[in-house]
Amino acid sequence: MKISRMVTAALMCAAAGAFAQTKWDLASAYPATNFHSENLVQFANDVDKATGGKLKITVHSNASLFKAPEIKRAVQGGQAQAGEIIFANFQNEWQIYGADGLPFLADSYDESVKLYKAQKPLIEKKLAEQGMGLLYAVAWPPQGIYTKKPINSAADLKGIKWRAYSPATSRIAELVGAQPVTVQAAELSQALATGVVDSTMTSGATGVDSKLYESLKYYYDTQAWLPKNAVLVNKKAFDALDKPTQDAVLKAAAEAEVRGLAASKKVNVDTLEKLKGFGMQVLPPSAQLKADLKKVGDTMLKEWLEKAGPEGKTLIDVFSKP
Ligand code: PCA
Numbered sequence: 001m002k003i004s005r006m007v008t009a010a011l012m013c014a015a016a017g018a019f020a021q022t023k024w025d026l027a028s029a030y031p032a033t034n035f036h037s038e039n040l041v042q043f044a045n046d047v048d049k050a051t052g053g054k055l056k057i058t059v060h061s062n063a064s065l066f067k068a069p070e071i072k073r074a075v076q077g078g079q080a081q082a083g084e085i086i087f088a089n090f091q092n093e094w095q096i097y098g099a100d101g102l103p104f105l106a107d108s109y110d111e112s113v114k115l116y117k118a119q120k121p122l123i124e125k126k127l128a129e130q131g132m133g134l135l136y137a138v139a140w141p142p143q144g145i146y147t148k149k150p151i152n153s154a155a156d157l158k159g160i161k162w163r164a165y166s167p168a169t170s171r172i173a174e175l176v177g178a179q180p181v182t183v184q185a186a187e188l189s190q191a192l193a194t195g196v197v198d199s200t201m202t203s204g205a206t207g208v209d210s211k212l213y214e215s216l217k218y219y220y221d222t223q224a225w226l227p228k229n230a231v232l233v234n235k236k237a238f239d240a241l242d243k244p245t246q247d248a249v250l251k252a253a254a255e256a257e258v259r260g261l262a263a264s265k266k267v268n269v270d271t272l273e274k275l276k277g278f279g280m281q282v283l284p285p286s287a288q289l290k291a292d293l294k295k296v297g298d299t300m301l302k303e304w305l306e307k308a309g310p311e312g313k314t315l316i317d318v319f320s321k322p
Pocket of ligand 1: 086140141165184185201202203204205206227
């Protein structure tokens with residue numbers, strides 16, 4: 001081969017190397033139109049742009065790749081390089097994951113951010129032990145109660161079929177004497193349509209996503225807690241990226257976290273208006289219902305502290321510091 005041709009061949013190889021593309025699958029469990037999912041797509045686009053197309057992340061929303069409870073394990077095992085989970089789903093594995101799913105522990109956006117700061121170092125350490133990294137987390141809007149009939153106190157929830165999405169939402173049902181049925185968001189519309197459940201506790205966002213107004217008439221805006229979704233990455237997949245690509249991922253993730261929080265706040269206001277527009281009664285809880293739920297929250301925090309041990313106590317102490 002002539003020298004010039006060898007040089008050309010070598011240059012072409014180098015160019016091919018420089019343009020080597022990595023493809024990631026990102027599994028998520030909520031519909032494409034949900035604000036978390038839209039944020040994921042923008043995150044993927046930002047990474048694409050910042051890396052000049054070197055890292056392509058495909059977002060698979062609505063549990064199309066893995067069902068909600070399977071996503072964490074899929075990321076851990078590398079079946080998906082990244083995925084979005086809701087921490088509260090994993091409380092039984094490790095209580096700290098469930099702290100943001102406890103009623104009235106952190107029940108405003110400010111408190112939620114404060115709790116996240118206290119949880120974050122513990123969660124990052126745990127995820128690292130599990131071969132994963134935390135890219136970012138975003139709170140859902142505050143959680144309220146959807147029912148068919150009006151309710152004035154917890155006693156009015158007795159016996160009703162209560163859709164739960166986490167161990168804590170099941171526990172609430174038990175404590176008020178309702179029947180918990182675990183159904184993830186992707187199957188919620190169907191569960192309501194077929195009468196498997198007739199109430200739930202979730203956000204205005206999911207109320208709109210899953211068209212809860214088609215079968216339920218009342219929304220009690222209890223603002224009980226703000227569970228967080230978190231975007232996880234498989235550590236081996238992340239470590240395999242070159243440094244500039246890793247930096248681009250981290251930068252896009254930090255921006256997604258800020259953008260997601262702002263979106264959550266806006267969606268909270270917008271979706272409650274939409275529910276009203278669809279004919280739902282959006283109401284504040286009665287004093288009695290509030291007091292009853294507060295009691296449920298106190299019981300659950302006590303139970304949580306017993307299970308979480310010293311680590312849980314430290315978390316609450318850090319969170320409670322002014
Ligand atoms: N929507 C999700 C989790 C919390 C929320 O607001 C759901 O209902 O499954």
